[in-house]
Amino acid sequence: MKRVFFPDDFDRINKKFFNNIRKNRSFQHDPSGWLETESMASKFLDLEPRFIEYKSDYQNQLSIQKNKIINLLNNWENETLHQDNITLTNSVTSGSLITLLMLKQTGFKKIFFETPTYFGTIKQAESLGYEIEFIPAYYHENFEYPLPQNPHKNSILWTTQPRTSIGINQEKSRLSKALSEGFFLVIDEATETLFPSFLSHLSPKENKSIIKLRSFVKCLGVNGIRLSTIIHHNKYRLDLMNALEAFQGAIDLNSLEMVVRLASNTKKIQNAMEIARNQVKSNYSDIKLNCTSESIVPLNIDNGYISSIILKYQDKGQSQIKNRESLLRFFSKNNTPIILGSTMRFPIHHGFEFIKVNYFKNQTNLIGAVNLLHKFLLSDNSK
Amino acid sequence: MKRVFFPDDFDRINKKFFNNIRKNRSFQHDPSGWLETESMASKFLDLEPRFIEYKSDYQNQLSIQKNKIINLLNNWENETLHQDNITLTNSVTSGSLITLLMLKQTGFKKIFFETPTYFGTIKQAESLGYEIEFIPAYYHENFEYPLPQNPHKNSILWTTQPRTSIGINQEKSRLSKALSEGFFLVIDEATETLFPSFLSHLSPKENKSIIKLRSFVKCLGVNGIRLSTIIHHNKYRLDLMNALEAFQGAIDLNSLEMVVRLASNTKKIQNAMEIARNQVKSNYSDIKLNCTSESIVPLNIDNGYISSIILKYQDKGQSQIKNRESLLRFFSKNNTPIILGSTMRFPIHHGFEFIKVNYFKNQTNLIGAVNLLHKFLLSDNSK
Numbered sequence: 001m002k003r004v005f006f007p008d009d010f011d012r013i014n015k016k017f018f019n020n021i022r023k024n025r026s027f028q029h030d031p032s033g034w035l036e037t038e039s040m041a042s043k044f045l046d047l048e049p050r051f052i053e054y055k056s057d058y059q060n061q062l063s064i065q066k067n068k069i070i071n072l073l074n075n076w077e078n079e080t081l082h083q084d085n086i087t088l089t090n091s092v093t094s095g096s097l098i099t100l101l102m103l104k105q106t107g108f109k110k111i112f113f114e115t116p117t118y119f120g121t122i123k124q125a126e127s128l129g130y131e132i133e134f135i136p137a138y139y140h141e142n143f144e145y146p147l148p149q150n151p152h153k154n155s156i157l158w159t160t161q162p163r164t165s166i167g168i169n170q171e172k173s174r175l176s177k178a179l180s181e182g183f184f185l186v187i188d189e190a191t192e193t194l195f196p197s198f199l200s201h202l203s204p205k206e207n208k209s210i211i212k213l214r215s216f217v218k219c220l221g222v223n224g225i226r227l228s229t230i231i232h233h234n235k236y237r238l239d240l241m242n243a244l245e246a247f248q249g250a251i252d253l254n255s256l257e258m259v260v261r262l263a264s265n266t267k268k269i270q271n272a273m274e275i276a277r278n279q280v281k282s283n284y285s286d287i288k289l290n291c292t293s294e295s296i297v298p299l300n301i302d303n304g305y306i307s308s309i310i311l312k313y314q315d316k317g318q319s320q321i322k323n324r325e326s327l328l329r330f331f332s333k334n335n336t337p338i339i340l341g342s343t344m345r346f347p348i349h350h351g352f353e354f355i356k357v358n359y360f361k362n363q364t365n366l367i368g369a370v371n372l373l374h375k376f377l378l379s380d381n382s383k
Numbered sequence: 384m385k386r387v388f389f390p391d392d393f394d395r396i397n398k399k400f401f402n403n404i405r406k407n408r409s410f411q412h413d414p415s416g417w418l419e420t421e422s423m424a425s426k427f428l429d430l431e432p433r434f435i436e437y438k439s440d441y442q443n444q445l446s447i448q449k450n451k452i453i454n455l456l457n458n459w460e461n462e463t464l465h466q467d468n469i470t471l472t473n474s475v476t477s478g479s480l481i482t483l484l485m486l487k488q489t490g491f492k493k494i495f496f497e498t499p500t501y502f503g504t505i506k507q508a509e510s511l512g513y514e515i516e517f518i519p520a521y522y523h524e525n526f527e528y529p530l531p532q533n534p535h536k537n538s539i540l541w542t543t544q545p546r547t548s549i550g551i552n553q554e555k556s557r558l559s560k561a562l563s564e565g566f567f568l569v570i571d572e573a574t575e576t577l578f579p580s581f582l583s584h585l586s587p588k589e590n591k592s593i594i595k596l597r598s599f600v601k602c603l604g605v606n607g608i609r610l611s612t613i614i615h616h617n618k619y620r621l622d623l624m625n626a627l628e629a630f631q632g633a634i635d636l637n638s639l640e641m642v643v644r645l646a647s648n649t650k651k652i653q654n655a656m657e658i659a660r661n662q663v664k665s666n667y668s669d670i671k672l673n674c675t676s677e678s679i680v681p682l683n684i685d686n687g688y689i690s691s692i693i694l695k696y697q698d699k700g701q702s703q704i705k706n707r708e709s710l711l712r713f714f715s716k717n718n719t720p721i722i723l724g725s726t727m728r729f730p731i732h733h734g735f736e737f738i739k740v741n742y743f744k745n746q747t748n749l750i751g752a753v754n755l756l757h758k759f760l761l762s763d764n765s766k
Binding site for chain 1: 411425435617654711
């Protein structure tokens with residue numbers, strides 16, 4: 001049959017003919033390129049010239065900015081990372097998508113999600129055709145869990161640090177065991193505020209079976225600035241940056257500049273993390289003082305800002321489903337939306353409910369919700 | 384078997400219990416929520432309070448900003464769009480990913496890509512498991528192409544406007560025919576600069592089988608500000624916003640604010656588009672004047688800023704592959720990277736090559752490259 005299309009051999013061509021030119025920016029001309037363009041319209045709109053260029057962590061286009069950001073990461077990780085150990089993304093959401101894609105292409109087919117976990121990652125993994133299994137972790141076992149079998153050594157263990165919706169740090173020995181049993185370990189550290197990070201001994205730079213996802217300012221309660229990073233072994237850099245180009249596009253210039261500026265003062269960021277932890281701790285203490293019933297227990301929060309309150313249903317005779325609906329009806333009547341354990345992927349705890357708490361919300365919201373929980377318990381909630 | 388997990392029924396719960404509270408922002412309390420949070424760390428870092436909040440086009444969280452942006456879109460589209468007809472994304476790249484996801488969930492399995500097309504969308508469609516077919520379009524047929532068969536009425540026709548890498552506007556009658564033959568029509572209008580847009584008669588608001596992807600400032604040569612939109616029938620709003628949450632995350636605040644500000648002056652944006660078109664036209668004219676050989680033909684560019692130069696290989700006896708490699712070797716030696724037709728998904732044109740041109744590059748780059756093409760033709764390029 002006659003061939004109609006050549007394969008898209010952009011990467012081959014680049015590698016064979018143009019890599020050094022692009023890398024050293026030793027262009028004589030660049031008629032097809034997307035950098036160093038001009039825009040008369042931009043001038044007309046009074047936009048500063050720096051808004052013209054694409055900012056994408058492709059090849060070494062952001063090497064100046066990455067050098068500055070790596071300084072912060074090296075302190076945070078107790079590590080000496082190189083440019084090729086990090087890939088900048090808009091968000092941890094984008095970072096997890098791009099990581100999932102890269103691992104799929106590498107041949108991984110199955111993901112075990114530690115629970116609780118983050119809903120977005122599950123939807124991403126499903127859409128990319130991964131086989132998915134959830135590992136249940138229970139309150140009465142301190143959310144510890146036995147590792148599943150990994151006989152073919154080609155499964156991913158997807159974890160969060162601090163563990164999402166329960167606010168505790170990872171069990172270090174379990175992660176070491178997972179690595180020794182051949183799991184590929186992805187650690188979503190979107191809300192990590194410890195400095196150095198709690199799992200800084202696990203080095204993606206040294207260990208090809210570890211990838212970390214980290215956000216720069218989300219952990220500080222700052223969400224309008226969008227910049228995150230994948231921390232990885234340099235062998236993954238090429239595939240990650242290619243996935244980035246096809247699945248995310250460029251980064252916002254302003255976010256990049258703001259993080260570069262903040263990263264220049266590592267000590268200040270470190271202090272800001274302490275302030276964030278103190279804010280969370282203080283809110284947690286206030287909630288705890290207000291939980292006067294034995295049936296309302298806020299889970300401890302050691303790190304990050306997302307945890308849960310446990311509610312022990314009074315009407316034990318009622319099914320879990322009926323209890324849930326009563327709870328939801330009560331909170332709906334009181335104009336107070338809540339997110340329940342199912343969304344955070346807690347396994348079913350009979351007679352218990354998990355209610356998500358964002359400790360960056362103010363005390364009025366938090367204590368108000370706790371008071372409603374008390375009222376719910378006193379109410380005729382079987383109706 | 385004992386059930387270990389409840390399904391994630393966030394959407395059901397929200398719809399049944401909390402939708403109106405979230406919609407009207409009539410919260411009494413919101414302990415699990417992600418909006419209206421506080422950040423002491425943010426104060427400490429001297430960040431303005433507006434940087435704290437997530438900016439995501441989820442539910443009606445951005446209704447104020449969308450109202451202002453819709454004004455620009457209504458003028459651009461000759462249309463009266465509603466909030467639920469647009470979904471804001473970081474980039475057209477994100478927008479196409481989210482569109483592909485939503486259509487996959489709706490049941491679409493096959494995509495026909497008109498060629499040339501954009502490489503990123505192909506990679507996205509492949510990763511999501513779509514069956515893919517490319518429709519070849521040829522220079523000597525003015526890049527017109529016959530529509531493929533669509534017997535089951537459940538295929539997507541993925542197009543670009545203006546057509547990518549050839550800079551011409553779509554053939555309106557072909558698109559109408561595609562719609563009448565039951566294709567779902569996605570139109571990637573990332574580089575559209577006509578005002579009103581060339582395909583403004585095709586209304587996603589009225590026709591459930593059309594989705595348009597549009598960038599606000601990319602078409603003006605501005606790439607550091609990241610904001611794009613999906614224009615769609617309101618029936619897709621819920622699924623698109625859910626996909627957005629799981630696959631992209633929030634928008635950068637600064638980009639959002641800048642586009643809102645720019646959108647307030649529709650006339651100025653319209654003028655800026657004219658300036659962009661004039662810049663492109665002027666660069667095209669200069670390139671054309673410099674193409675003194677019959678073997679070097681810049682494709683006309685009517686709209687957008689991406690087109691191609693055609694090179695007719697001199698050594699007709701040599702295979703297409705050998706000619707390509709000679710060309711690449713020559714440009715490599717001259718420190719001038721070029722992107723060839725294969726990457727833009729031109730079908731093979733024997734004896735011809737397509738070289739991508741970005742008309743926002745300056746004249747030195749563009750004319751310099753044309754001069755190199757002349758030198759290549761004069762050189763002993765069969766070696």
